[in-house]
Amino acid sequence: AQKITQTQPGMFVQEKEAVTLDCTYDxxxxxxxxxxxxxxxSGEMIFLIYQGSYDQQNATEGRYSLNFQKARxxxxxxxxxxxxxxxxxxxxxxxxGDSGNQFxxxxxxxxxxxx
Amino acid sequence: ETGVxxxxxxxxxxxxxxxxxxxxxxxxxxxxxxxxxxxxxxxxLMFVYNFKEQTENNSVPSRxxxxxxxxxxxxxxxxxxxxxxxxxYLCASSQDFRPPIYxxxxxxxxxxxxx
Numbered sequence: 001a002q003k004i005t006q007t008q009p010g011m012f013v014q015e016k017e018a019v020t021l022d023c024t025y026d027x028x029x030x031x032x033x034x035x036x037x038x039x040x041x042s043g044e045m046i047f048l049i050y051q052g053s054y055d056q057q058n059a060t061e062g063r064y065s066l067n068f069q070k071a072r073x074x075x076x077x078x079x080x081x082x083x084x085x086x087x088x089x090x091x092x093x094x095x096x097g098d099s100g101n102q103f104x105x106x107x108x109x110x111x112x113x114x115x
Numbered sequence: 116e117t118g119v120x121x122x123x124x125x126x127x128x129x130x131x132x133x134x135x136x137x138x139x140x141x142x143x144x145x146x147x148x149x150x151x152x153x154x155x156x157x158x159x160l161m162f163v164y165n166f167k168e169q170t171e172n173n174s175v176p177s178r179x180x181x182x183x184x185x186x187x188x189x190x191x192x193x194x195x196x197x198x199x200x201x202x203x204y205l206c207a208s209s210q211d212f213r214p215p216i217y218x219x220x221x222x223x224x225x226x227x228x229x230x
Contacts, residue, residue, distance in 0.1 A: 033217075043223055043226070044222070046221075047219070107157045
């Protein structure tokens with residue numbers, strides 16, 4: 001089974017609107033971390049936000065927030081007030097406590113912000 | 116220099132050549148990673164080093180040979196590559212493996228083309 005699933009290959013959003021990028025995960029480890037990365041066309045992967053499995057509150061970092069629904073095993077990224085510079089690939093990733101060597105990545109979602 | 120650097124940024128090589136990719140991190144991390152990113156495929160973890168010791172080798176062909184002389188430097192030696200090895204090669208580093216709260220920091224990648 002896939003550890004990380006991102007079902008939206010491509011998304012479009014109007015500038016200044018909010019957008020949600022979906023991510024579901026699969027693990028039996030009670031301790032894990034969830035991460036979102038942004039990859040612009042330049043290629044570099046940029047860390048955006050982290051959510052721990054034991055965190056009680058949803059993580060927020062500026063315009064990024066993570067909608068963490070543990071029972072559903074989902075960790076959706078919400079970008080508020082989209083900007084043209086947000087156009088990029090977005091990857092969801094997970095790191096498990098018992099096998100912390102590995103980061104599992106999803107296939108990514110390509111986001112295009114329309115002026 | 117800050118963060119994670121990779122050289123060269125672009126590399127074109129023939130199938131009989133030998134070349135090396137270099138990665139250096141200036142973050143004081145003790146884990147380093149090599150990933151392969153091909154078009155329309157998830158990120159593929161190739162190798163993981165923790166405190167200079169290799170901890171993961173995800174069935175990577177022997178034409179890829181990693182070297183980690185210290186916690187700050189990571190090399191990927193390439194020889195007799197195939198055209199399907201053309202991809203973006205990303206280096207990353209992170210802090211200790213457990214707990215799984217530490218994100219990875221990525222370099223800008225080396226775009227490799229095998230002719």
